Amino acid sequence: MYYYTGDVPTAALIVSPSLNGEPLTVNAADTAEVLLTAPDGDEITTLTGTIAEDDVQVTFPATTVFTDPGIYTLTILIDYDAGGIQQADPVRLVVDDTSAQWATLALTRDQWVDARTMEDALLYELLELSKVQILEYAPALADGVAVPLQYRLAQIVQAKNVYNSSLVDAGSGDIGNDTFTLRPFPLDWQVKQMLRPRRGTPVVG
Numbered sequence: 001m002y003y004y005t006g007d008v009p010t011a012a013l014i015v016s017p018s019l020n021g022e023p024l025t026v027n028a029a030d031t032a033e034v035l036l037t038a039p040d041g042d043e044i045t046t047l048t049g050t051i052a053e054d055d056v057q058v059t060f061p062a063t064t065v066f067t068d069p070g071i072y073t074l075t076i077l078i079d080y081d082a083g084g085i086q087q088a089d090p091v092r093l094v095v096d097d098t099s100a101q102w103a104t105l106a107l108t109r110d111q112w113v114d115a116r117t118m119e120d121a122l123l124y125e126l127l128e129l130s131k132v133q134i135l136e137y138a139p140a141l142a143d144g145v146a147v148p149l150q151y152r153l154a155q156i157v158q159a160k161n162v163y164n165s166s167l168v169d170a171g172s173g174d175i176g177n178d179t180f181t182l183r184p185f186p187l188d189w190q191v192k193q194m195l196r197p198r199r200g201t202p203v204v205g
Contacts, residue, residue, distance in 0.1 A: 002094040002105055002120045008064045012050075012057040017076050017088035023054065024088055029081035032056045036093075039070030049076060069097040071121055092121040101147040103127055103155045111156050114163075123159075130158035137187055138195040154194040161185050 001013065017024040017032075026032075032049030034056075046061040056076055066072070074091040096104045105123055109116045115123055134155050141147065165185040187195075 002096060002124075003066050004096050004098045005066050005069050006064050006098060007066050007095075008062065009060045012059050013074075013093075014052075015056045015058055015074070015076060015088075015091055016054065017056055017078060019086065019089055021089075024078060024086060026051050026054060026056070026078055027081065028053075031079045031081075033077040033079065034058055035075045035077070036065060037073040037075065038065075039068060039072065047074075066095040069095050071095075071124060094120040094124045096124075102131055103152045103159075107152070108156050108159065111153070112160055114160075118163075126159040126163055127155060130155045130162060133158055133187060134191075134195065137192065150194045154191050157194070158185075158187060158191050161188060161191070 003009065017026065028051055030051050032051055034047040034049040036044040036047050038044060044065045046065065048059045050057045050059070056078075058074065058076075072093045072095055074093055076088045076091075078086045078088065080086070094105065096106075100107070105115075105120060105127075108123060108127060134151055138151055138154070162185045
């Protein structure tokens with residue numbers, strides 16, 4: 001589940017609380033406290049949590065809490081009726097930019113099939129890392145100029161390259177999720193050509 005800046009979700013977010021990958025047992029008599037941390041570190045306390053069977057229903061306020069794009073961290077604290085307090089593993093929520101100046105998760109998944117099964121936060125981090133690399137190499141844009149299409153497409157191609165290179169174990173060359181480590185990958189010639197296309201050599205007749 002991901003959102004866009006300015007969204008005011010009307011449906012509750014259903015979270016299955018877990019700790020170290022193992023589900024936490026909750027009961028109707030227990031209570032849940034919810035904290036949302038914005039990308040800049042600000043804490044948002046206007047969300048509420050309700051125990052519903054084995055899950056926590058997180059309800060958003062009537063005004064948006066998603067003012068900036070980035071990865072928000074949702075923390076749930078379970079206060080057990082029988083005694084004891086337990087914090088669940090944090091949940092990362094992606095908030096995409098509505099301006100669509102750069103590649104969104106939706107555009108990326110439309111262009112890149114493998115991204116459709118990728119976790120939102122991981123895909124967002126890949127796109128952000130790729131954006132930094134694109135900006136370092138591409139011609140600088142004047143203030144107020146929209147991000148060109150080729151920049152967005154190059155961002156997606158570079159994200160794919162970073163992902164594929166991070167799946168390869170440097171020692172064995174094996175590919176698989178168990179060996180995944182996110183690391184930068186230099187822009188290849190295809191991406192560079194998208195950003196700074198070479199002009200053909202004039203032919204003298």
